[in-house]
Amino acid sequence: MELMIALLPIVAIVGCLFLLKQSSLRAAICAYVITVIITKWSSVFPLFTKEIFHASFKGVLISFIVAYVLFFGIFLFHLMKQSGAIDVIAAFISQATDDKMLQVIILVIGFSPLIESASGFGTAFLIVAPVFIALGFAPFRAALIGLISLLAVPWGALATGMVVGAEIGDLSLQKVGIGSAVMSIPVFLYFVVAAVFIAGGKRALQEKWKEITFFSILFGLSVLFFNAYVSVELAGVLAALITTTLGVGLLKIKAKKREETVAELSAAAEKNSFTILKVMSPYLLLTFCIFLSRLVPNINHFLTSHLVIDLPAYSYSLALLYSPGFWLFVASLFAIFILKIHWQVVRTSLRLTIKQWVPFFISTSAFVAMAEVMTEAGMTMFIANAAATAFGTSFVIISPFIGGLGGFLTGSNAGSNAMFIQLQMQTAKSLGISPDLYIYIQNTSASHASMASPARVMLGSSLLGIRSAENDLLKSISLVVIGALFVIILMSLGWMWLF
Numbered sequence: 001m002e003l004m005i006a007l008l009p010i011v012a013i014v015g016c017l018f019l020l021k022q023s024s025l026r027a028a029i030c031a032y033v034i035t036v037i038i039t040k041w042s043s044v045f046p047l048f049t050k051e052i053f054h055a056s057f058k059g060v061l062i063s064f065i066v067a068y069v070l071f072f073g074i075f076l077f078h079l080m081k082q083s084g085a086i087d088v089i090a091a092f093i094s095q096a097t098d099d100k101m102l103q104v105i106i107l108v109i110g111f112s113p114l115i116e117s118a119s120g121f122g123t124a125f126l127i128v129a130p131v132f133i134a135l136g137f138a139p140f141r142a143a144l145i146g147l148i149s150l151l152a153v154p155w156g157a158l159a160t161g162m163v164v165g166a167e168i169g170d171l172s173l174q175k176v177g178i179g180s181a182v183m184s185i186p187v188f189l190y191f192v193v194a195a196v197f198i199a200g201g202k203r204a205l206q207e208k209w210k211e212i213t214f215f216s217i218l219f220g221l222s223v224l225f226f227n228a229y230v231s232v233e234l235a236g237v238l239a240a241l242i243t244t245t246l247g248v249g250l251l252k253i254k255a256k257k258r259e260e261t262v263a264e265l266s267a268a269a270e271k272n273s274f275t276i277l278k279v280m281s282p283y284l285l286l287t288f289c290i291f292l293s294r295l296v297p298n299i300n301h302f303l304t305s306h307l308v309i310d311l312p313a314y315s316y317s318l319a320l321l322y323s324p325g326f327w328l329f330v331a332s333l334f335a336i337f338i339l340k341i342h343w344q345v346v347r348t349s350l351r352l353t354i355k356q357w358v359p360f361f362i363s364t365s366a367f368v369a370m371a372e373v374m375t376e377a378g379m380t381m382f383i384a385n386a387a388a389t390a391f392g393t394s395f396v397i398i399s400p401f402i403g404g405l406g407g408f409l410t411g412s413n414a415g416s417n418a419m420f421i422q423l424q425m426q427t428a429k430s431l432g433i434s435p436d437l438y439i440y441i442q443n444t445s446a447s448h449a450s451m452a453s454p455a456r457v458m459l460g461s462s463l464l465g466i467r468s469a470e471n472d473l474l475k476s477i478s479l480v481v482i483g484a485l486f487v488i489i490l491m492s493l494g495w496m497w498l499f
Contacts, residue, residue, distance in 0.1 A: 003386050005044050006379040009035045009370055010419070013409055017454065024410055024455055025359045028366035032056075035370045038377070045377035055376040058314045059369030059418070062167055065318060066160040066414050067361040070120055072328035073157045074356055076282065077119040078349035079332055081127070083341045085279035086115070090131045092248070092276055100135055101200050101208045102250065104145065107131060108195045109188065109215045110244035113152035117236030118283055118328075120157025122411070122456050125150055129464060137199065139464040140473065144198055147460060147477045151191045153413055153447040154180045155223065155236025158290075158324035161413035162232065162443055164368070168421050169439045177232035178224065179440030180447075183491050185220035187448055190487050192216045194480050211250075219243045231294040233324045237287055282335040289327045360412075367410060368418035375422045384426030395427055396496060399438055400488040403445030404481065411453030416446030437495055445488050452481040 009031045016027035036056075039047040047055075080086045090111070107128050116124035129146030133139060154162060159173070162180065166173040192212050196204050205212070222239035230238065293303050303322040310317045320326060336346055374380045391398055402424065406416025424442045425435040450456070454474060461470040 002044050002382060005038060005042060006374075006382045008038060009374060009379075013419075017409055023359075024415075025363040025366075027409075028363040028370070028415075032366040032370040032373075035373050035377075035379075038379075039373055045379050045382075047373070047377050051376055052373055054314070055372040056369040058316065059367075059372040060365045061311065061314055061316045061318075062164060062372075062418070063361065063365040063368045063414075065163055065167065065323070066157070066364060067357070068318070068320075068323055068325035069160045069328060070157050070325075070360065071353065071357050072325050072332055073119045074123070075349060075353040076286075076328055076332045076335060077115070077123045078352045079335050079339075079341055079346065080279070080282065082345045082349050083335075083339050085282075085335075085339055086127055088279050089276065090127060101196060101204045102211060102247075103135055104132075104195055104199045105192060105208065105211055105215055106244065106247035106250075108145065108149040108151070109192050109219050110240055110247045112146075112149035113155075113219065113236055114240035114244055114283070116150055116152045117155045117158065117240055118286065120153075120160060122150055122156075122450075122459075124152075125456065125460060129460060133464065139466045140469050141198060143460040143464050143466065143473055144476055144480075145195050147451045147456065147473075148191050148195045148198075148480060150451040150456075151188055151448065152236045152240065153407075153450050154184060154444060155232075156413070156447070158233040158328070159236065160324075161417060161447065164414045165417035165421050165439060165443045168368075168371070168417060169425055169435070171436060171439055173232050174227065175436065176439060176443060177227035177235060179436065180444045181220070181224040181227045181235070182495075183440050183444040183488060184448070185217070185224065186491060187444070187484050187487050188220045189213065189216040190484055191448075191480075194483070215243055215247060218246065231290060234287060234290050234294070237283070241283075241287070278338065281338055282331045285334050286327055286331040289330060290324060293322060293327070363410075364412065364415055364418065367415045371418045371420075371422060380422045381426050384423055385430050387423070387427045388430035393431060393433075395431065396437075396441075396492050397489055399424060399427075399441045400445040400485045400492065403442040404449035404485050406442075407446035407449035408452055408454075408478075408481070411450050411455045413443060413447040413450060416450070417443060420446070437492065437499075440495075441488060441492055445485055448484045448488075449481050452477045 012031045012034050013027045016022040016030050036052055039045055039052060112124040112128045115127055125146045128149050129142050132142035132145055159177065162176055163173060166176045192215065193205065196208055196212055219239050222242050223235050226235035226238045292299050294300065304319045307320040308317060309320065335341065387395060402420050403416060406420045407413055410416055421439060421442050424438040428435040428438045452474070457474045457477060458470060461467050461473055
């Protein structure tokens with residue numbers, strides 16, 4: 001009976017999303033309310049009102065870490081999109097060669113991760129899916145490949161979801177970044193293989209296996225290197241920049257009509273009053289500023305010691321100037337200036353940003369607050385002990401599916417980490433195992449499963465005009481994600497065997 005009560009908030013989320021067809025926002029609020037009711041009026045997991053408020057407010061504070069970054073990430077995306085800058089970047093890649101499979105590889109493992117790492121929120125899909133249609137792919141196939149291209153979600157919006165996981169898991173961000181990178185390297189290869197197979201079948205895999213292997217491993221190792229030696233927040237952006245740059249170089253070398261392509265690009269650049277360097281400059285400035293803030297001691301000290309929100313009672317601290325959110329704000333101002341964006345475009349971008357950001361902040365706050373209240377009331381510990389008893393050491397096989405379920409339900413590794421990372425940790429401790437591996441599994445599986453989120457599938461089918469094929473699209477991308485979870489299981493077993 002106690003287990004059923006403890007699981008009730010999670011069951012409520014599933015019921016709201018799939019049985020009642022409610023939005024993630026309503027599901028999150030419903031689950032939080034049910035959690036509060038359980039802890040307030042149930043004798044099984046009782047909490048005082050003060051304790052509920054404390055845990056809930058802590059959840060809101062943790063969510064603000066993500067929300068602060070995401071607001072300006074979305075704002076920068078809309079500025080770039082509304083001004084036509086992203087279209088120029090996409091056109092540069094799509095017009096560089098007539099080799100469709102190379103275009104697919106570079107878009108999936110280079111350009112899409114660049115946009116997703118900088119902006120997050122699945123915004124990369126909105127850019128690359130129409131590009132795939134422009135390349136001649138049918139809308140259904142374009143949507144499927146576009147969803148797969150969201151493989152950089154662990155580092156999306158400058159790794160804000162990972163920051164939440166590290167914060168809740170009380171583990172250094174660098175350790176979570178390195179562990180997630182190691183777990184993800186074979187997953188990147190798997191996703192690129194899946195994308196190329198969907199785009200061109202077995203023949204494409206046979207013809208492009210060298211390029212698939214090279215770019216997948218290049219991106220994976222670059223992510224690992226930058227997590228370990230530069231910055232977790234910048235790892236996705238820097239790795240994507242390297243991969244995209246080398247990929248575009250390869251596209252130019254292989255182009256059959258290079259002179260005509262360059263002429264077309266020059267004409268497009270002149271027509272839109274942009275150059276590739278110019279439209280990329282906000283992302284380059286963002287990268288440079290965060291790079292300095294992490295690696296130059298004097299700058300680092302200044303940024304971490306000024307304008308800091310410090311609440312010891314909640315074990316909470318947020319350096320507003322050090323956060324990637326501040327540098328996204330700077331990059332947004334720079335984009336307005338360098339791209340000469342009209343004030344009406346700025347106003348439209350701001351309106352669209354607020355429209356997307358508010359529901360995200362409320363739903364994420366509700367998910368995190370729910371998780372904090374469950375932990376404070378002992379519900380998470382109870383579920384963890386039950387899971388440890390039921391599965392024992394084989395829990396490592398179940399763990400990726402728990403993280404994946406959270407990513408699937410919420411469409412966010414931040415939301416999934418808020419829901420399940422405490423559960424993963426407590427189960428590991430109950431088994432007498434270091435929880436670090438389970439934090440890596442949780443973050444990685446949640447991130448990669450978010451591409452199959454019903455909300456994103458609905459958005460994709462609506463955007464590309466294939467609403468009638470929404471269920472088929474959901475089934476197809478879900479099968480791809482299940483394959484990725486099995487890859488994560490193999491990596492987890494290998495990790496346990498080696499360490």
